[in-house]
Amino acid sequence: MLTTGANETSESVADAAVVNIPLPVVEQARLNRQRADTYHRYHIEATETEDRQKVPRRFNVKVGRFGLAKLLVKEFFKYFGHWDVVFSRPCTYGVFSGPVGGFKPRPDLCVGCLRCTVEHPDFVTVTHNPELAKLGDVYLTSKHIATIDEEAKKGTVPVRGQGYRGRFGGPGFDQMFTDMSEIVRPSRDGIHGRELIGTCVDLGSKPMYLSFAADGSLLNAPKMITIQVPFVFDEPSDVVGDGLVPRIYAKAAAEVDTLAFLPSDTVTRLGLAGPNVVPMIAAERIGGIDSFSNGTRMVEMTSWNAEAWATVADHPFLISVRLPFAGDWKTEMMQMIDAGVSIIHLVADHHGKADDGRFVMDLFQEAHFALVERGMRDEVTLIGSGGIAGADHLPKAIITGVDAVSLGHPLLLAMQAHLSGDLVTRGAAEVRLPESLDMEWGVQRIVNLSCSWRDQLLEILGAMGLREVRRLRGEIGRAMWCGDLEDEAFGEIEGYAGGVN
Amino acid sequence: MAKEFSKPSPKLLEKTQHLMHEGFHTRAFPDTGHGLPEALGDARWTDELITATWYMAETGKCPDHLNYKTGRSGGGFDRLAFKSLPKDQHLAPDAEVDISLELNRREDGRNKRRIAVPWYGGGMSYGSVSINVMMSRALAAKKWDTLMSTGEGGYPEELYACKEHVITQVATGYFGVEEKSIQAAPIIEFKYAQGAKPGLGGHLLATKAGEEVAKMRGSVPFVSLFSPFPFHSTYSVEDHMKHLDWIKTINPTAMMSVKVSTPHDVDMVAVGSYYAGAHIIHLDGGFGGTGAAPEIAKKNIAMPIELAIPKVHKFMLKEGIRDKVTIIASGGIRTADDMAKAIALGADGCVLGTSDLVAMGCTRCANCEGGPSGRGCPWGLTTTDVELQEYVQQAWGAERLNMYYTALSSRIKEILRELGLSTIGQLRGRTDLLRYISGGEAE
Numbered sequence: 005m006l007t008t009g010a011n012e013t014s015e016s017v018a019d020a021a022v023v024n025i026p027l028p029v030v031e032q033a034r035l036n037r038q039r040a041d042t043y044h045r046y047h048i049e050a051t052e053t054e055d056r057q058k059v060p061r062r063f064n065v066k067v068g069r070f071g072l073a074k075l076l077v078k079e080f081f082k083y084f085g086h087w088d089v090v091f092s093r094p095c096t097y098g099v100f101s102g103p104v105g106g107f108k109p110r111p112d113l114c115v116g117c118l119r120c121t122v123e124h125p126d127f128v129t130v131t132h133n134p135e136l137a138k139l140g141d142v143y144l145t146s147k148h149i150a151t152i153d154e155e156a157k158k159g160t161v162p163v164r165g166q167g168y169r170g171r172f173g174g175p176g177f178d179q180m181f182t183d184m185s186e187i188v189r190p191s192r193d194g195i196h197g198r199e200l201i202g203t204c205v206d207l208g209s210k211p212m213y214l215s216f217a218a219d220g221s222l223l224n225a226p227k228m229i230t231i232q233v234p235f236v237f238d239e240p241s242d243v244v245g246d247g248l249v250p251r252i253y254a255k256a257a258a259e260v261d262t263l264a265f266l267p268s269d270t271v272t273r274l275g276l277a278g279p280n281v282v283p284m285i286a287a288e289r290i291g292g293i294d295s296f297s298n299g300t301r302m303v304e305m306t307s308w309n310a311e312a313w314a315t316v317a318d319h320p321f322l323i324s325v326r327l328p329f330a331g332d333w334k335t336e337m338m339q340m341i342d343a344g345v346s347i348i349h350l351v352a353d354h355h356g357k358a359d360d361g362r363f364v365m366d367l368f369q370e371a372h373f374a375l376v377e378r379g380m381r382d383e384v385t386l387i388g389s390g391g392i393a394g395a396d397h398l399p400k401a402i403i404t405g406v407d408a409v410s411l412g413h414p415l416l417l418a419m420q421a422h423l424s425g426d427l428v429t430r431g432a433a434e435v436r437l438p439e440s441l442d443m444e445w446g447v448q449r450i451v452n453l454s455c456s457w458r459d460q461l462l463e464i465l466g467a468m469g470l471r472e473v474r475r476l477r478g479e480i481g482r483a484m485w486c487g488d489l490e491d492e493a494f495g496e497i498e499g500y501a502g503g504v505n
Numbered sequence: 506m507a508k509e510f511s512k513p514s515p516k517l518l519e520k521t522q523h524l525m526h527e528g529f530h531t532r533a534f535p536d537t538g539h540g541l542p543e544a545l546g547d548a549r550w551t552d553e554l555i556t557a558t559w560y561m562a563e564t565g566k567c568p569d570h571l572n573y574k575t576g577r578s579g580g581g582f583d584r585l586a587f588k589s590l591p592k593d594q595h596l597a598p599d600a601e602v603d604i605s606l607e608l609n610r611r612e613d614g615r616n617k618r619r620i621a622v623p624w625y626g627g628g629m630s631y632g633s634v635s636i637n638v639m640m641s642r643a644l645a646a647k648k649w650d651t652l653m654s655t656g657e658g659g660y661p662e663e664l665y666a667c668k669e670h671v672i673t674q675v676a677t678g679y680f681g682v683e684e685k686s687i688q689a690a691p692i693i694e695f696k697y698a699q700g701a702k703p704g705l706g707g708h709l710l711a712t713k714a715g716e717e718v719a720k721m722r723g724s725v726p727f728v729s730l731f732s733p734f735p736f737h738s739t740y741s742v743e744d745h746m747k748h749l750d751w752i753k754t755i756n757p758t759a760m761m762s763v764k765v766s767t768p769h770d771v772d773m774v775a776v777g778s779y780y781a782g783a784h785i786i787h788l789d790g791g792f793g794g795t796g797a798a799p800e801i802a803k804k805n806i807a808m809p810i811e812l813a814i815p816k817v818h819k820f821m822l823k824e825g826i827r828d829k830v831t832i833i834a835s836g837g838i839r840t841a842d843d844m845a846k847a848i849a850l851g852a853d854g855c856v857l858g859t860s861d862l863v864a865m866g867c868t869r870c871a872n873c874e875g876g877p878s879g880r881g882c883p884w885g886l887t888t889t890d891v892e893l894q895e896y897v898q899q900a901w902g903a904e905r906l907n908m909y910y911t912a913l914s915s916r917i918k919e920i921l922r923e924l925g926l927s928t929i930g931q932l933r934g935r936t937d938l939l940r941y942i943s944g945g946e947a948e
Contacts (some may be wrong), residue, residue, distance in 0.1 A: 063544055079520075083516060083520070086514065086516045086517070088513075088514055088516075088517050089514070089516045089517045089520050092517055092520070092521065094521075094524065095883070096876075096878040096880055096883045096893070097876065097877055097878050097883075098878075113877065115870055115872050115876055115877060116544055116868075116870050117868060117870040117872060117876075117882075117883045117884070118542050118544060118545060118868045118870065119525070119528075119868075119883050119884065121542050121543075121544075122525070122528035122529065122531075122532055122542060122868070123524035123525060123527070123528045124524070124528075125528065125531050125532060125537075125539040125542075126539075129543065130542065130543065130544045131543045131544055132543070132544050151800070161799045161800075161801070162799065162800040162801075163708075163797050163798065163799055163800065163874055164797065164798070164800055164871040164872075164873075164874065165795065165796060165797045165798070165871050165872065165873025165874055165887060166794070166795060166859060166862075166867070166869045166870075166871045166873060167549070167701055167792055167793045167794045167795070167798075167803060167836075167837070167859060168549060168701075168791065168792040168793075168794075168803040168804050168837075169547035169548065169549055169550070169869070169871070170547070170548055170549070170578070170804060171548050171578055171579045171580070172578040172579050172580025172581045172583065172584075172809065173579070173580050174579075178804070180805075181791065181804075181805060181806065181807060181808050181809075182805050182806050182807075183768050183769045183806075183807070184698070184703040184704035184766060184768045184806050184807050185704060185735075185768060186697045186698055186704075186735065186765050186766065186768065186774050187697070187735045187736070187739050187740060187741070395801055396801050396804070396805045400805075460799065460801045463705055463799055463801055463802060463806075464801065464805070464806065466704060466705065466734075467703055467704025467705055467734075467802070467806050467807075468704070469704075481769075484769055484807075484808055486580075486812075489808055489812040489816075490580070490812065492812070492815070492816065493811060493812045493814075493815045493816065493850070494585075494815075494936075494941055496936055496937075497585070497936050497939050497940065497941045498588070498937075498939070498940045498941065499940045499941040499942065499943055500941035500943070501941075501943050
């Protein structure tokens with residue numbers, strides 16, 4: 005009798021021994037079964053979490069009282085007895101359904117269908133709320149902010165009717181369209197069914213081959229960790245780095261199973277060390293990484309220093325090194341790789357620009373292809389940071405070559421932070437969080453945002469027929485560049501002098 | 506379950522319709538003393554484009570006081586214009602111009618069908634829109650000797666009155682597909698993907714899947730319906746041929762249309778569809794779409810129609826099959842000028858969806874999926890709410906479209922005359938008649 009071990013009991017283990025299957029094999033099979041039985045599909049638990057601070061409404065609604073009164077009197081006599089007509093309102097969203105109807109409209113409920121102002125142009129006016137337009141800046145627009153707010157509130161994928169409403173192409177991430185396939189899916193079960201698309205990514209170095217000692221033991225076990233989503237949480241600016249916010253980041257990172265990068269002093273002071281927290285340590289203090297315990301898996305050196313690196317290169321923790329896109333960053337990146345750094349955290353400003361004004365989509369590609377040319381792409385993990393302001397930026401950044409991205413402003417916006425001042429320079433924005441911010445609410449808002457962005461990533465991957473996000477990295481062939489397509493489509497047309505973007 | 510509303514009383518119906526219709530007039534006409542609604546429009550469908558469409562749907566003419574040609578999206582159609590040829594090259598203003606379009610260019614014994622105008626109505630399913638909207642479009646298609654598509658939601662009984670003008674759509678969920686509706690149709694449209702949500706299938710939210718809609722689709726009322734992606738029986742062009750054979754068995758004379766999105770290899774997809782037996786390759790660009798779609802899909806997945814048309818046109822020319830297939834463009838076609846530009850870029854004709862709805866009063870508020878009220882479109886268009894859907898009556902809707910099509914037709918003829926062309930077919934692929942406006946929008 006040969007048993008597979010799939011349903012082994014202690015008795016059958018004994019039977020198995022009779023047919024000379026070594027016990028460790030059977031035991032391993034039992035453990036595998038145990039693990040399979042406890043398998044659960046990765047899922048982020050989103051729960052609708054109401055706003056704590058009022059977001060500027062989309063529309064202002066003004067009703068002329070005299071005009072309304074005149075209408076009511078007229079309709080009262082004209083439709084006397086037909087009370088459904090007299091009391092009908094030109095709004096299905098309740099803007100005029102308060103106690104005194106149109107005399108005190110409720111513009112917070114307005115969705116901009118404009119039925120009221122089309123039907124009653126004499127005395128109803130609906131305008132865009134200028135307060136909403138004031139949010140953000142030229143890159144992080146009020147639309148991004150309102151969308152993030154909705155995503156953090158509901159944890160769902162924003163869905164609307166009537167097609168696209170914006171510019172044809174655009175700068176930055178808008179210059180890329182992503183590909184799709186007419187007939188290929190990762191599986192045949194559909195994105196809304198049982199289809200499984202992996203969003204986990206590995207941080208660290210994957211050896212290109214395995215080496216074994218004479219006794220069969222593995223000599224170069226991969227030194228890496230896996231997180232469930234291709235995004236991590238970058239440090240909050242100093243302004244809000246004092247207590248609650250870092251704790252929220254750490255807890256949300258644990259719930260989502262990603263990483264929160266936090267200043268090492270904050271981690272120590274608040275006792276946040278753990279498997280989902282990455283203490284950020286200055287190079288000159290890197291020798292102190294042994295002080296982090298409680299399951300810490302990774303730390304980050306905040307700048308490159310070859311001597312400091314040499315002292316910790318063999319440390320069991322994974323160590324990432326932060327590298328701003330400034331000066332001759334590429335040469336520095338190559339020095340880091342030569343020294344054995346396996347995780348590089350590339351950092352641009354909040355508009356996704358390097359100090360020379362180049363955008364991260366170009367910079368990520370340059371870093372990625374430099375590694376490809378060296379034949380080392382899988383031995384180094386690239387985390388890209390800067391300019392990520394919407395869910396679509398995530399897959400687009402990965403297509404251009406990074407393994408994962410780190411999020412900055414979107415996390416603060418998920419907690420309804422009001423950002424003002426300099427929104428370009430890292431750590432420079434003035435941040436005003438809701439006064440009633442608390443741990444549970446903040447964590448859930450970030451978890452919701454993570455859920456929404458992951459689900460939107462699944463939409464992109466599903467449309468392409470990709471089974472996992474790891475295969476998207478550097479897949480430039482999956483990108484369609486607006487400028488290139490315009491050249492191809494309009495190149496022969498008189499007056500065409502290159503794409504508009 | 507959604508809260509039930511009742512049909513409006515005759516008085517309420519009369520009052521509401523009067524106010525709506527008056528409102529469309531007041532906002533679109535210059536002499537009423539009211540300007541355009543301040544919060545109306547966006548970069549693609551500007552306030553002027555929307556109100557110009559209302560004007561055309563009322564008068565059958567293009568307005569002098571509004572830009573009815575282009576939006577402000579900064580690219581594509583909005584940067585293209587037709588060249589101004591010397592007057593002596595124009596045709597006379599009253600010269601006959603033929604804008605009809607033959608859809609079957611294969612000699613395969615199937616129906617030949619020439620539609621009177623180079624456009625037809627795109628698929629909007631029963632459920633995503635009301636029966637009144639569907640019938641308005643069908644009646645207008647009948648009057649104009651063109652077509653409209655059922656979308657993927659079945660073939661309501663009333664539509665059989667216009668069956669010669671109704672395309673039956675077979676999509677991935679097979680909702681409402683039955684032998685009878687396939688036998689009735691002159692054209693069967695296989696929807697592989699749609700531009701607004703390429704590669705993602707369809708989704709009818711629970712609130713819109715009421716009793717009648719569910720009955721038509723063979724589903725449970727007020728349960729969300731997902732149309733999966735892709736066809737679970739299609740892995741290749743050969744599999745697609747099996748689909749066509751299946752239809753051929755049921756309706757041997759029907760033409761086949763294949764509706765696809767615009768990925769990187771859209772040219773190869775089109776050629777494959779042709780060799781599988783398609784008469785019409787229907788390219789659906791990423792910027793259009795009338796139904797609810799994930800915001801991330803609309804802009805980002807697949808390419809705009811302006812960029813896909815020349816790609817497919819040129820590739821099919823190179824393959825030597827361009828004259829054996831009809832290329833229809835949709836997904837972002839807003840105006841008569843857009844249509845003419847699409848044809849100049851290489852399409853044979855176009856499909857309209859959003860602009861039909863705008864002609865019937867849509868303000869593009871984007872709450873088609875239900876919005877906060879859960880009842881769908883407040884104008885009664887993209888809704889099956891028993892009260893709201895009554896506000897669009899069939900006769901009124903059909904007449905609005907009739908007038909709108911009159912304006913489109915006259916504008917397309919005007920463009921052709923100014924280009925010295927006497928048939929719409931002569932415009933196809935004539936990029937030499939276009940110019941690109943690099944420093945601003947086209948007029």
